[in-house]
Amino acid sequence: MIFPAFLIAAGLVLVSVMTSALAFRFGAPLLLVFLGIGLLAGEGGLGISYDDAESAYFIGSLALAIILFDSGFDTKLRSFRQAAAPAITLATLGVAMTAGLVGVVAHYVFGLPWLESFLLGAIVGSTDAAAVFFLLRVGGITIRDNVRSTLEVESGSNDPMAIFLTVMLLELILSQEAPGALWQDLLYGFVVQMGLGILMGIAGGYIIVAAAKRITLEGALYPIGVVSAAICLFGLVGMLGGSGFLAVFVAGLVAGNMRITGHVGLRRFLEGLTWIAQIAMFLTLGLFATPSEFLDIALPAIAVAIGLTFICRPLAIWLCLLPFGYQRNETAFISWVGLRGAVSILLGIIPLAGGLENGQQLFNAAYIIVLTSLLLQGWTIRPMARWLGLIVPARIGPVERVGLDLPGRADHELIVYRVVKDSPVLQGERLPRWARPSLVVREGRSMRYQFAGRLQEGDLVYMFIAPQYVRLLDRLFASPKKLTQDDADFFGKFSLDPAKPVSALVDAYGLRAVPEQHLDHSIADFMKQRLGGTAEVGDRVNCGSVDLVVRDIGTQGEIKEVGLAVDQMESQPHIPLFLSGGEIWNWIKKRTGSG
Known part of the structure; x- marks a missing residue:
């Protein structure tokens, strides 16, 4: 019996790897391919029976821990600092708001009790780190740095909140205690989970780096030792009542930015291991599902998915990002890249394992919502980024x-x-x-x-x-790359000296959107302040009728070349939603003045 199991398991992985070429060629979300292979191999396809919820949850949790450690390891500290405030707001308040809004939709669509409706909202409340990181990094999409950083940090750090909300709501449903007392216990548990996750993640990251520098091992053993230490940290923090998922992400962030010994080799090892983890998780969750049960709830589940995609997440994202000065098209793109994935399916197993009466219905609904998200959003990330004008054209050709x-x-x-x-x-x-x-x-x-x-x-x-x-x-x-007309439009047709004062720019173009306190600053300093202290090629600062565009930066992060793009708003799509905080304030002042 053991040999057929090896044959089937390895064969499914091999098929997943081989079909990845088709996914890259046709632009399909690769994780959807892995999930589909698992479904085809399950009871509704080849007939492989797999219904062990505990082992599925174990495999998924282990794979997710590896993916989150790799996500943190590959996140630059500069990007984290730039996007920390908005991304963490999205990862906490944004997840809670999305879960609440989806719960309202699910209550009226499915007719579930309120708590179970909110439980479904919590299950699908977070974005999937594996899906987002694949589409942004492996998928070849180069978008503005502040938007990319926000999405990567949010997707890597929002799973603990979704897990906490799912467990909390399940305990509320199953508990016989008074709701008021239980809410206090759960609030205390939230503080303990997040606090331990962050503190032990930081400490664990420093310990991993220190041990790698001081312990001499065979070169091939360094990556194995680091990953094993990260998984030990995941288990230890979970045993102590903290969020192990948050801890491994933070530990990866620390280790990746401290130039740990064997960094290049570890990066390659993690890349391959993360692919295996993603394939294993999606295949396992695909096998666990029973597609024949989807038909009964397919239409209401798709309706919830559409509500999540077009109403719930956009509204939550817009409200969370209002204080941070994001432009309309940036907010629209962040709300669109809210792919649901294996984490939502994994969380859907928790009510099943907990013995909830409607657990199977919640799991099936979560599965259909994930499939809809990957089909609808996964195919359209690149066209959406191009339509919104967020893709940064490459300034150089290929490098060997x-x-x-x-x-x-x-x-x-x-x-x-x-x-x-x-x-x-x-x-x-x-x-x-x-x-x-x-x-x-x-x-x-x-x-x-x-x-x-x-x-x-x-x-x-x-x-x-x-x-x-x-x-x-x-x-x-690098090989040379000719600047196309579209590239020239993106970076601006006019070049500015970043050392010149802002006042000279204001006088030349009659700008009114620049505060007086910035007039004596250089253009470079003004842009860095508006960009949160750091700048990347392609970053933009809107000044009313013109955009200032970062064309080039130096070795210390200083802005070396600035482009001026005139009347860029005319070429951007006019999105009636996602008004920025500045636009709302200007509208209020205009209405007040006219009154």
């Missing part, structure tokens, strides 16, 4: 580069570039002093950089650099 860890050094890497045709280094652009080129391999012969002469096409250049400088060298070794 390989990075290698240095033994015992986390602050430098060995980078190997292949010199490609028409790259800036072939056109005479000099390498910066900090690049430290040491070796050139030309036609199979190695030579010191000092004696290699002018670089030639096909040369391999070896150099030791700090990781933060890699993207700057990429520009020197």
